[in-house]
Amino acid sequence: MPSTALPIALSALLGMSLAAGAPAHAGEPVWTSALPNARPACLSAIHVYVRPGSGEAVEYLRAEAIEDGCPSPAPADSSTPDPALPREARPVDRDLQRGAWVWRSEFWQQDPEAFIASALTQGLDHVFISVPIVEGEVEAAPALERLIATAHARGIRVSAVEGDPEMVTAAGLQFAQNRALALRQYNLDHAEMPLDGLQYDIEPYLLPDYALAPEEMLEQWAQSVIALGETYGANVDIVIPFWLPLVPGGPEALAAVRERAARLTVMAYRTAPASILTAAQPALAWGEAHDLPVVIALETGPLEDEYLQVYRPAPSGQLQISRSGPVQEVHLLADAVSGTIAEPAFRYSHTVTAPASRVSFGGDLPALYRALDEVEPGLNGYDSYAGVAIHGLVQLADPALIRNER
Template sequence: MINAETLADVHTDDPDGDGSGTWYCDIDASRYDGPVEIAVKGWDAGTRYGVWSPFVTLQVENPAASKPVVTIDSPADGTQVDGAVMIEMSVQAKNPLSSAEVRIDGGKWLKAKADGSSGRYKYLWKPLSGASGTSRIEARATDQRGNVGTSLTTYVRLGGAAAEPVTVEPQDRAIWIWEKASYNLFYNDGSKEVLDALAQDTATFQSDPVTTFYLGIDQLYGTRVMQEAPEKVRAFVSWAHSRGYKVHATIAGGTILPYMGAYSRYHEIAVRTMEDVINYNLSAAPDERFDGVNVDIEPYILPDFKTAQPSVQIQYLDGLSKMIQRRDAAGINLPFGTVIPRWYDSAAQAQNIPWRGTATWLSEHVQNISDYVAIMDYRDTADGSAGIIQGALGELAYANAIGKPGSVVIAVETLDIADGGDPETITFREEGRTHMESELDKVYAAVGSDPAFAGIAMHHYDPLRQLPSDWGPDRITWEPPADDSSPSAVSVRPTAAAFDHQRIDVTFGRAFDNTEVEEYYVYRSTDSGFEPDESNLAGSTRGLLFSDTGLLPNTTYYYKVAAVDVRGNRGPASDETSAVTGDTPLAPMVVRGMEITHTGTSAKVSLRVVDKETNAPIPAAIVHGRFAYGAGKFVDIVTDADGMASATSEAVAADRQVDFIVRRITAPGYYWAKAYDVREPLSAYEQQAETPSVLPEEEHADDGPHQEGNAVDGPHQEGSAADGSRQEGSAADGQPGHSLAGLLALTFGQGELSPVFSPDITRYTLNVERDVSAVNMTAAAAPETAVAVNDVPLSAEQPSVEIPLDTDDTTVVIAVTPPGGQTVTYTVTVVRQGAEAAAPAGP
């Protein structure tokens, strides 16, 4: 992360393939002048939550890249003006200026004159006689090296115009639409038909219609639609209004990692993002204006939210306040809604936050200044002490207490979150749409008549469209409008670039369709001039970038891309592009054979890891993967001497569709060449083909402005790659293999362990009552097996330990090492009912 504006993948120098080594990233400093903040973010393989390096600030002395700093000194922001107005601006610049300009209401840039003082300029503005309402003033300066600096906006009201009252309307139901989908809506007219059909469909799942869109408007692949093509936004909002929908612009901190906008040093970026929405509304016709702004900044993802409390919490509130102040200065009717997690009124990190002379819950501070809140009330059951209803009662009660009716939106999750560290209980992904609607009926019955209730919101458009009624054989899926027309070819020829010895990035231009382009198929071959078909399908992506990983070193790969619409119609393949992978001392390993069976209560996966070239089994390979569809458990397993490993899912009915996806494999001297995994049964592993396999369709990533692919503590944990791509070849068929050994039993004196302990299952949740301050744990292990609990060794004489609990969730890590074997780590998350985790996923 560079200055919260650039996110770059790092290279790893890991010559022995043990998963650790030197990370590096080349940074072009020529574009910077002044402080440059750098941090590295990764993901813990055990917890699957984010981990950060220390933040480092470099001081770059490069005047050639210095942008002028521009300030409007007069008129004062948010004031009334009459008659001719002298606009005064000041400029600080390291390089000689070539121009200083102002513009009014988004019009032409007009030259300002120097007023005789160094760095000061002025322009006499003469508003039209009789003008009334809000006008906006902007200023910019350009130096002789071409660097451009712009001011924040100054808002003034003409003709005695009063500020408009802010009106919050019902938002039941609402749905988030992130940038990969929203940009389709902006640039492809047919996409509106699909959205409209989904929103109006109440029959398929006996659901309520969608009335409100939380529309992502941040940049996507370098395109900033609000600045570069506002007419596209106007066309969509106008269409939505003509169909009876409301549209809220969804924004965050404006930074490349949205939660960075919580820091004071990046508040100006967040404020400018807010101004984009305000300025758009001021220039738009009434039917083209946003009905609100939905702000999703999630400060708890920052590393010091917990360690430096309450510093980040206060900075976050200051930032929200500054954004709201811009709306107030403009005096327009633009309801400000803040997205918050369900635990801002219960977790220790949100308690007694001092701000503006009052120390109270973070949720109450946010509700005091916001027009509405959307609670990420992410649970898959309505009832119970940890259910959806209980999670919203505090915010509903407080909204009523402060006189804000219709200001609490309750949001639920449909996204596949299994790759992250959060439990599957936060999403309806495994249960399906029928169960979700049943639980939401309970929410409506419990709080639907509460004066503060504003509606249900669903996260988000893409996974909701793909969510079936359940994962049984008779499941129902939503059907988009009938269509037999194929999409166009991609508008820009693909370009391929090798990142390292096993990854090539493929980028291309948008395709168009009379409905919605659902995804792009990316085909790969080592032969130029190949014909794209299912046998050489490398994977698919929702966006315009595909990272093809698990390739062979020093190899030329050729690619073609074709768009596929929501009805499965495939467009023409693109022209061919190619790239050559780099070198590595590591040998390729692959999964060669996999099978999923049912044990009677759960699914079981068995797989074999072998040397790609020799087919020799690879022992002690660490396999990280997750079950999919009707199950979602993430497991970490270790291969035995025959290269075999197995694991079981959470409890799942025998008739449910279940698959398994390998996410990462490490073994000394090897790297995982996943593109060459073989989907043959284990009984046939001796005879196998070398063609990449095809994985059953899996949830796509949507990295939007707030997404980070597999960023497990980020607001949107989507898909399998940071670029939103889905690779094929991670799951297959096979036979049962061995199970983990060492830990024979695990019992707790308090609470209920879920699922029931099995040596093959490595991740658990222990639910205890809120007043429990410690739990007693006893571990039974095989002879000569070492067991350590949170780094404290146990013994046969002392197999038990008392574990004190934090005020929020407590993680218990149990390391089990059989004699001469590989250490296996079990994780138990202790959840005190009524207390929430400090960083669940958000929308």
């Protein structure tokens, strides 16, 4: 669901009264969010993520169901090992990817040599770049050729990265296929120095309609990935959220794209080593079972702190689950209402800070590498583990700030 800013006093953010945000018509929800696939009888809590908006408003972001009141459902794909089963940590004695994304093409177009020098300074051997395409052709093709030649001479691979949630729609897919054709033609025209690959970071769950039919949209995502790989003429690198192997429709979507996948890159955006490992395990187990390499992505970009409101099951409360047609929703109300079996209620319990530092290293590469040193033997316990990708390349970084303080 898209975020919604509401004129609620900041005290409501910290768990005080919701009365200041009462809608014009009594009984109407202050805020509504989809809560797909949750089993109400199994919920121990509902988490509502919020952050301060403009003035005294707060912005409601999303709701998350916490299920620990029922046994975990059997995995949809029984061939995938249980990620909860421990793997023995193994020392890292093999070459593993050290990659990074670069979404701004001017970084590499203006000075390819400086760009590659910066990547080397940061210990990278693979960069994923945004390639400008105009009227069906790669723009600045000479600069791209120069970048690839410089990178290959220094042992660095260069892949293009494409991504937009709209790629799961008919119009968005057509647009993306036209771009894939342009990249394919570039490779044909530069057969001695082609791109090393193409990666897709589509993220359909960011679309408002995803909550209405998540399994159907994951199926569309798989169909789009397959079509794009066929258009490009080669298998593609696929970016996924860490939770995809665990949700209904996720294993099926992954199985569908398996034959078009060169590797999976998993957004395990956490900073604590134990949390990184926990987030990465389901995809690593899936990749191990399906003989597909898995790269673990870590975030370094700037993010804002969020606040997490915790609501517990109760006879009455300000949060209530309801179902409208096929969509299960959670409603936040100004006043407490009584729950029923069909529409259970949840009462506000407390608010905690969800700091951005638990998700992003905030540009602190020494901290990222220290965390990686600690967690990588655990990641390497999976045969599928193929290295890391950093979300955000720091330009012209000082080597002492990156490698020598570990």
